[in-house]
Amino acid sequence: MPHFDAGAEKLLHDRPDLTAILAVNDELALAALRVCQRREIAVPRQLSVVGFDDVPAAAAAGITTIHQDFVEKGTIASQLLIDQSDTPQKVILPTSLMTRQSTGAPRR
Numbered sequence: 707m708p709h710f711d712a713g714a715e716k717l718l719h720d721r722p723d724l725t726a727i728l729a730v731n732d733e734l735a736l737a738a739l740r741v742c743q744r745r746e747i748a749v750p751r752q753l754s755v756v757g758f759d760d761v762p763a764a765a766a767a768g769i770t771t772i773h774q775d776f777v778e779k780g781t782i783a784s785q786l787l788i789d790q791s792d793t794p795q796k797v798i799l800p801t802s803l804m805t806r807q808s809t810g811a812p813r814r
Contacts, residue, residue: 710737718745724753725812732757732764732771739767739808750810760804768807774799 714737718724729735735757742749749755757764760773782797 710734711741714738714741718742718747726754726756726809728756728758730758732759732761732769735769735771735808736763736767739769749808752813754809754812756809765804765806770806770809771804773802773804 710733713734714727717727717738718741727735727738729738735755738755739749741747742753742755747753755769757769757771758774760771764771779799782799786795786797
C-alpha cells in the first residue's frame with residue numbers, strides 16, 4: 707500500500723540511526739519491510755521489524771509479530787456492545803510473541 711510505504715520512507719529518511727521499528731499492525735510492518743528492501747537495508751542485521759496482529763501475510767514474509775486471538779477479541783467486543791454499560795470497561799486480552807526472521811540482535 708503506497709501510503710503506508712510513504713510513512714516508512716519518511717521515518718527511515720528522518721531516522722537513519724534506527725535499529726528497530728515496532729509497527730502498530732502487520733500492514734505497516736510489511737510496508738517497512740518493502741521500504742527496507744528498496745533502500746537495501748538488511749533486515750534484521752541493520753534493522754529489526756516487528757508488527758502486531760499475526761496476519762497470514764506477516765507469517766509468509768517472516769515478520770516477527772504479536773499474535774492476538776481475533777475470535778476472542780470480536781466476541782468480547784460484541785458482548786461489550788450488547789451490554790451497553792455506562793461504566794468504562796477495561797479488558798486485557800492475552801498476546802504472544804511470534805518470533806520470525808525480521809528481528810535480531812541490535813547492531814552496535
